[in-house]
Amino acid sequence: MNSWFDRLRRRNRRESEWREELDSHQAMREEWHRARGAEAGEARSLARKDFGGSLHALEELRAVHITQWWESLVQDCRYALRGFRRSPAFWAVAGATIAIGIGASTAVFSVVDPLLFRSLPYPKDGQLVSVGYFGPVDNNEFNVVSSYLDWRRLQTPFQSITSMEPQPSSSACDFDSGDVPRRVLCQFVEANFLRTFGLAPALGRDFTPDDDRPGAPVVVLISHALWGTAFGNAADVLGRAMVLDERPARIIGVLPRDFEMPQLGPADLLVPEQLNSARPRSQNSSAFLRTFARLRDGVSIRQAYQAMLPLYEDGLRKDVPAELRPEVRLVVRSLRDRQIHEVKAASWMLLGAVLALLLLACANVANLLLARVAARRRELAMRLAIGAGRGRLIRQMLTESLLLGLSGGAAGCGLGWMLVRLFVRLSPEGMARIEQARVDLRVLAFAVAATVAAAILFGLAPALEQPRAEALAGRGAIGSSRLFLRRFLIVAQVAISLVLLTGASLFVRSLWKLEDQPLGFRTQNLVTASFTLRRQQYRAAAAQSAFFDQVEARLGSIPGGGLFALTDSIPPRGFMGRPYSNIGIVGRPPVAANGGMVAFRWVSPGYFQAMGIPILAGRAFLERERASGAGPVILSASLARRLFGNQSPLGQQLVLDGDGRAFPVVGVAADSKNAGVAEPPEPEYYRLRMAHSDRLGRGGVAVFRTALDPALLSRWIRREFAAVDSTLPVDIQTMEQRVDRFRERPRFLAAVVAGFASAGLLLAAVGLYGLLAFLVAQRTREIGVRMALGARPADVALRVLGQAGVWIVIGVAVGVAGSLAFSGAIRGLLFEVSPWDVVSLVVPALLLSGAGMMASWLPSRRAASVDPAVALRSE
Amino acid sequence: MRRGDQLQGSLDLLILKTLERGPNHGFGITLHVETVSEGLLRLEEGSLYPALHRLEKNRLVEGEWRQTDKARRARVYTLTREGRRRLAEAENNWTAVSRGVRKVLRFA
Numbered sequence: 016m017n018s019w020f021d022r023l024r025r026r027n028r029r030e031s032e033w034r035e036e037l038d039s040h041q042a043m044r045e046e047w048h049r050a051r052g053a054e055a056g057e058a059r060s061l062a063r064k065d066f067g068g069s070l071h072a073l074e075e076l077r078a079v080h081i082t083q084w085w086e087s088l089v090q091d092c093r094y095a096l097r098g099f100r101r102s103p104a105f106w107a108v109a110g111a112t113i114a115i116g117i118g119a120s121t122a123v124f125s126v127v128d129p130l131l132f133r134s135l136p137y138p139k140d141g142q143l144v145s146v147g148y149f150g151p152v153d154n155n156e157f158n159v160v161s162s163y164l165d166w167r168r169l170q171t172p173f174q175s176i177t178s179m180e181p182q183p184s185s186s187a188c189d190f191d192s193g194d195v196p197r198r199v200l201c202q203f204v205e206a207n208f209l210r211t212f213g214l215a216p217a218l219g220r221d222f223t224p225d226d227d228r229p230g231a232p233v234v235v236l237i238s239h240a241l242w243g244t245a246f247g248n249a250a251d252v253l254g255r256a257m258v259l260d261e262r263p264a265r266i267i268g269v270l271p272r273d274f275e276m277p278q279l280g281p282a283d284l285l286v287p288e289q290l291n292s293a294r295p296r297s298q299n300s301s302a303f304l305r306t307f308a309r310l311r312d313g314v315s316i317r318q319a320y321q322a323m324l325p326l327y328e329d330g331l332r333k334d335v336p337a338e339l340r341p342e343v344r345l346v347v348r349s350l351r352d353r354q355i356h357e358v359k360a361a362s363w364m365l366l367g368a369v370l371a372l373l374l375l376a377c378a379n380v381a382n383l384l385l386a387r388v389a390a391r392r393r394e395l396a397m398r399l400a401i402g403a404g405r406g407r408l409i410r411q412m413l414t415e416s417l418l419l420g421l422s423g424g425a426a427g428c429g430l431g432w433m434l435v436r437l438f439v440r441l442s443p444e445g446m447a448r449i450e451q452a453r454v455d456l457r458v459l460a461f462a463v464a465a466t467v468a469a470a471i472l473f474g475l476a477p478a479l480e481q482p483r484a485e486a487l488a489g490r491g492a493i494g495s496s497r498l499f500l501r502r503f504l505i506v507a508q509v510a511i512s513l514v515l516l517t518g519a520s521l522f523v524r525s526l527w528k529l530e531d532q533p534l535g536f537r538t539q540n541l542v543t544a545s546f547t548l549r550r551q552q553y554r555a556a557a558a559q560s561a562f563f564d565q566v567e568a569r570l571g572s573i574p575g576g577g578l579f580a581l582t583d584s585i586p587p588r589g590f591m592g593r594p595y596s597n598i599g600i601v602g603r604p605p606v607a608a609n610g611g612m613v614a615f616r617w618v619s620p621g622y623f624q625a626m627g628i629p630i631l632a633g634r635a636f637l638e639r640e641r642a643s644g645a646g647p648v649i650l651s652a653s654l655a656r657r658l659f660g661n662q663s664p665l666g667q668q669l670v671l672d673g674d675g676r677a678f679p680v681v682g683v684a685a686d687s688k689n690a691g692v693a694e695p696p697e698p699e700y701y702r703l704r705m706a707h708s709d710r711l712g713r714g715g716v717a718v719f720r721t722a723l724d725p726a727l728l729s730r731w732i733r734r735e736f737a738a739v740d741s742t743l744p745v746d747i748q749t750m751e752q753r754v755d756r757f758r759e760r761p762r763f764l765a766a767v768v769a770g771f772a773s774a775g776l777l778l779a780a781v782g783l784y785g786l787l788a789f790l791v792a793q794r795t796r797e798i799g800v801r802m803a804l805g806a807r808p809a810d811v812a813l814r815v816l817g818q819a820g821v822w823i824v825i826g827v828a829v830g831v832a833g834s835l836a837f838s839g840a841i842r843g844l845l846f847e848v849s850p851w852d853v854v855s856l857v858v859p860a861l862l863l864s865g866a867g868m869m870a871s872w873l874p875s876r877r878a879a880s881v882d883p884a885v886a887l888r889s890e
Numbered sequence: 891m892r893r894g895d896q897l898q899g900s901l902d903l904l905i906l907k908t909l910e911r912g913p914n915h916g917f918g919i920t921l922h923v924e925t926v927s928e929g930l931l932r933l934e935e936g937s938l939y940p941a942l943h944r945l946e947k948n949r950l951v952e953g954e955w956r957q958t959d960k961a962r963r964a965r966v967y968t969l970t971r972e973g974r975r976r977l978a979e980a981e982n983n984w985t986a987v988s989r990g991v992r993k994v995l996r997f998a
Contacts, residue, residue: 067935067936076943
């Protein structure tokens with residue numbers, strides 16, 4: 016600050032001096048005129064005329080002083096550009112290195128940052144936790160209404176605890192505010208939901224405990240987006256009446272624009288969940304909840320866990336069936352952990368890759384610029400000798416480094432921006448908050464600063480060095496410490512890029528394994544159409560079963576539709592699950608208590624044929640069985656093995672529901688991937704969807720195996736659905752598309768890491784090349800002497816290659832050690848590939864060594880082609 | 891050689907030549923040129939100062955505030971050694987050029 020004022024003051028002083036000088040000139044001229052007989056006024060105006068506008072003169076004076084430094088800057092830049100033109104490859108590589116380093120690191124950090132570091136959109140977000148039972152049923156902790164009511168009453172570690180109904184994302188509700196009926200996504204929450212998260216509606220009021228009492232009139236909060244689309248942001252939306260799933264409701268408020276559900280689900284409407292505490296406790300309660308809480312000030316998650324443990328044990332005893340208890344535990348974890356649990360490892364790994372690449376880039380810039388020193392020392396010594404000022408030289412070096420850094424930085428910004436767009440585009444569904452990713456300016460600034468600092472530091476080195484007379488002769492020895500630094504840099508580069516390459520090859524191999532994974536069903540030529548019935552229209556079970564029967568008949572008769580089946584869900588995910596222990600075998604003791612979950616589906620007879628799931632024993636369902644009421648069951652191979660061992664399950668009777676009715680097993684189907692593509696299949700059983708059955712629920716999937724063009728087929732499918740219910744949305748996808756979604760994440764990771772690895776490989780090769788080229792140039796004279804004394808060109812080339820080989824071997828050794836440590840850490844992200852996979856270690860090491868030797872080959876050639884006569888004469 | 895180091899035309903030459911006789915301020919230089927050229931050359935007084943400052947930046951002249959005879963402060967310029975050298979160069983140059991130009995003009 017001080018110096019700034021000083022400068023301003025100095026400038027003002029200078030300007031007033033100039034003005035005084037011009038004034039004194041005019042005063043003298045005025046006197047001159049008066050001496051020649053002019054009157055006072057006349058003399059002054061004459062003097063002014065002679066002078067010709069003092070403001071203009073002042074302006075020109077200013078220009079004289081400004082152009083001084085401006086001109087020298089322009090000159091420095093011109094000089095630098097001339098230097099760039101003289102060795103374009105060098106500057107292109109240095110600039111590209113900086114650009115890649117900045118671009119890649121900024122882009123990846125920008126994507127990862129909102130996941131790992133940025134605060135959640137709630138005040139004091141560090142206090143927010145997710146709490147509940149954790150069992151094999153679900154990826155996230157859940158709660159049971161009766162337990163929750165106890166917890167809410169008795170808990171001590173939380174300022175506030177709140178709950179919401181878990182919602183599969185497909186669940187929708189229908190609302191009608193007078194114009195068009197809309198299907199929207201509702202979230203049912205407790206009255207204190209927003210308050211627990213520290214939020215308040217942007218407009219209107221929050222829920223009150225009165226709104227949350229069972230039977231109270233329904234009030235809703237609408238999302239900011241829905242307020243815009245359905246109500247045109249009208250201020251009088253408050254108090255507006257509407258119909259929500261056939262019940263009258265009233266709008267009482269609008270959510271904040273940036274509102275986000277804690278489980279990151281979509282929400283158009285918030286509706287009070289109206290928990291009924293009067294309902295009796297039941298161990299088979301299907302009323303599940305998600306529970307969130309805000310810790311008291313100063314209470315840690317660990318302490319909260321300890322405090323909740325007695326309540327949890329009590330609830331476990333009362334609300335969880337005994338056979339499930341061994342598999343359930345209490346979980347208290349931060350909201351952030353809950354949100355990112357699946358991508359956490361991936362995010363950290365990406366971050367590591369970014370740092371590695373940035374490090375590589377800086378090392379490379381350093382290496383390249385140090386390589387210039389040799390050429391530069393002679394030039395600089397020369398310029399000093401003919402009288403250039405030292406400050407002038409430093410300034411010029413600085414200009415060059417800055418120009419390099421800034422042009423590389425600008426390219427890096429552009430690259431970073433493009434990469435962020437690309438990542439967002441490629442990113443798999445469910446990569447939380449990726450759509451919020453923007454180029455992060457702090458990180459961009461950091462990356463630019465790091466690389467430009469490296470450029471300046473190593474670019475300035477030659478100018479700062481005390482020039483020695485021998486430099487003039489182009490002969491000076493290079494400081495051994497600097498050579499050590501450069502060798503160290505090369506070894507580090509080789510090691511880092513080997514780690515990157517190993518990581519990439521592990522991911523690529525995982526991906527291959529995953530894509531080759533047998534699914535248990537055939538994905539080719541399979542078209543699926545899924546739908547969920549509107550709640551209000553199909554309230555009655557009769558209406559639902561009528562819809563299913565009609566649709567099945569119509570879809571089954573599409574010409575060319577091929578093999579057709581109607582089911583309530585399809586693999587690779589989305590099944591109904593129930594505890595293994597709920598299955599009973601007639602005439603046998605109960606099955607083991609802790610068997611985890613079993614999947615089941617209701618399917619029409621053509622299911623196995625249409626899906627291409629082989630029947631291993633017995634037979635598939637028959638059309639005529641549907642009317643009989645016998646209700647046959649087909650088991651998956653793994654469930655059959657588990658229930659009956661080596662005995663045949665055919666003809667056995669199973670009890671599947673609470674009512675004790677028994678159903679015969681008529682067949683065994685091959686296992687199919689029903690818990691995602693990467694996970695092993697869960698045991699599963701299939702039940703025949705009977706005619707006029709009301710047990711399918713509101714959702715269904717129609718499956719077609721046909722050679723027909725999917726686009727054409729989908730038109731026909733839509734027409735048939737429309738004939739039954741013209742307002743029903745139907746989602747049509749090929750099975751390939753559905754399965755593909757499960758491979759998106761590994762593909763994304765593999766692509767990103769492979770990108771990093773190739774950039775790293777390139778940088779390492781360039782670094783090696785730069786160092787060797789420099790060494791060869793340094794030793795031209797020595798090589799000349801050797802050759803004059805009889806060394807053959809091949810010997811010389813081999814010597815250079817041998818030197819490179821030593822560095823590469825050391826680098827690879829360090830890199831292998833690093834890779835082993837690294838791949839242990841990413842084990843969880845791999846699929847059927849051991850983290851110590853030999854192929855994934857050996858191939859990158861060979862690749863890197865090959866690339867390194869290739870990079871060394873050019874300089875070794877140059878060394879071999881040294882002409883001793885020329886080399887010695889230049890002495 | 892840098893462009894800024896070259897003398898920019900005749901104005902610089904006139905200034906340096908005037909200062910060769912001894913230190914002088916801007917007005918003195920104007921007056922001298924007018925008188926000696928017998929009124930043929932009239933300097934545009936406003937543009938004299940940028941030229942003077944440029945010469946000073948290039949270390950051909952040196953400026954300094956002084957008390958003039960009539961109890962007035964004025965900035966007085968002195969020719970430096972470098973200025974003297976450049977003047978000699980420029981004078982030779984100028985003579986050569988003007989001789990050449992005159993010959994061409996006569997010939998035509």
